[in-house]
Amino acid sequence: MNRIAIVDDSDINLTLLKHLVNKLGGCEPLLFSDALKGLQWCLDNEPDLVIVDYMMPDLDGIGFIERFRAAPGRSEIPVLMITANDDKEIRYEALQRGATDFLTKPVDTVEFRARASIMLTLRANQKRMVDRNRELAEEVRKATAEIRSREQELLFRMSRAAEFRDPETGAHIQRMAHYSALVARQMGMSEAEQELLLQAAPMHDVGKIGIPDYILLKPGKLTHEEFEVMKNHAKLGHELLHGSGSAVLQAGAVIALSHHEKYDGSGYPVGLRGDAIPLLGRIVAVADVFDALTSERPYKKAWDLDKAVAFLREGSGAHFDPACVEAFLAAWSDVLSVRERFADEEVPQL
Structure with a gap:
């Protein structure tokens, strides 16, 4: 089950995005109308995708992304930013701060499904890679331990050869x-x-x-x-x-x-x-x-x-x-x- 954090100060937008996420299948939407509370949840937990609005009080979308990316283990998690603003400068800054992709309001259902699916696939591949790296690391550890054990046995036998x-x-x-x-x-x-x-x-x-x-x-x-x-x-x-x-x-x-x-x-x-x-x-x-x-x-x-x-x-x-x-x-x-x-x-x- 993919956990998707949705952060938007508008209840209407949260309801819409929740509906769109549920249609993806295999996803659990987690809704936050307070950006700071949403950020804290994302720092305490590990979402598979974060959807965040740009215009919010207390903490806007760019500030949210910047803090999120600064946390350990959060540099690779996809972040989809939603904005009603077509200003390229805002998009450029968001990309520099760590946004993965954008959607413009009003959100198009087909476009949302395509972009969200791509990012969830990206996340799934990242997790598989992490798991594979762990498996490889464990295999290397075991192989290294076996080599060291054989080396130690050889060294002991060399020492015993002198003692004999x-x-x-x-x-x-x-x-x-x-x-x-x-x-x-x-x-x-x-x-x-x-x-x-x-x-x-x-x-x-x-x-x-x-x-x-x-x-x-x-x-x-x-x-x-x-x-x-x-x-x-x-x-x-x-x-x-x-x-x-x-x-x-x-x-x-x-x-x-x-x-x-x-x-x-x-x-x-x-x-x-x-x-x-x-x-x-x-x-x-x-x-x-x-x-x-x-x-x-x-x-x-x-x-x-x-x-x-x-x-x-x-x-x-x-x-x-x-x-x-x-x-x-x-x-x-x-x-x-x-x-x-x-x-x-x-x-x-x-």
């Missing part, structure tokens, strides 16, 4: 990623930034794919030469991930390269200091070290939580960004929840 060659666990990358997101939240980062970090953090050690097994899997302490080779995993991870069009991979590249930098400049691979270290890398450094300390491995026992927290506090300002450490500790109850949720099922064996 290292005595770490899949739970480790889950925990450190969620710890990182908690820090981001505490530091006031947006939800989108928190989600980006959650997705990108698991790739922090993806460069270990390129480290020889005799170094990566060595149970004892690495020699100086072996450690120098091990440090290359930061650059290897960056080389693997950078240059992608994916925001997640771009963030992963930054994290891979910077999460072993230290706040005092003594880290690797570049030796960046303080805020020169990307924030994502500073956050992941805290999350990764804490989980590594508190996780049991074939070659070491897990530290107790108090000892690990003390290590973070002692390293604040040297190894770690103090703001990141404080943010991590401020989310302590959530940190414990993450530890419980992603607990290691068993200690991996070499």
Whole structure:
């Protein structure tokens, strides 16, 4: 049912126009002899066609159209203006203000039917287009969500590929990623930034794919030469991930390269200091070290939580960004929840 608002200060004209609208079929005429009340209804509701007289007290037809068009969502609704004046200047101004078409009094029945029908068809096509755009937007949203889901699965599997060659666990990358997101939240980062970090953090050690097994899997302490080779995993991870069009991979590249930098400049691979270290890398450094300390491995026992927290506090300002450490500790109850949720099922064996 098309809703047609008719605004005219003459009761006779309203009765005539109502009769003409009813003859169109499938239409509901809504009559307003007060222009301001008619305008308010048109702003509170969504008519399919507005028929408005030019000469009215308080608010003439041109003023009505101008206010109507200024309202959100009212720029495309057809407006038919009726006037007894043939002055072209009035018509030109009305067109500039947003009138769609005109009828001249006395209203010709045939002409009214033709013009009103054309505008209702126009409106119907507009609504179909809006509905189709919504359908397309929803299809795009679903397709994008599916692509992102597949991308995330691929990224997780890439991260796991590195972990399979290292005595770490899949739970480790889950925990450190969620710890990182908690820090981001505490530091006031947006939800989108928190989600980006959650997705990108698991790739922090993806460069270990390129480290020889005799170094990566060595149970004892690495020699100086072996450690120098091990440090290359930061650059290897960056080389693997950078240059992608994916925001997640771009963030992963930054994290891979910077999460072993230290706040005092003594880290690797570049030796960046303080805020020169990307924030994502500073956050992941805290999350990764804490989980590594508190996780049991074939070659070491897990530290107790108090000892690990003390290590973070002692390293604040040297190894770690103090703001990141404080943010991590401020989310302590959530940190414990993450530890419980992603607990290691068993200690991996070499």
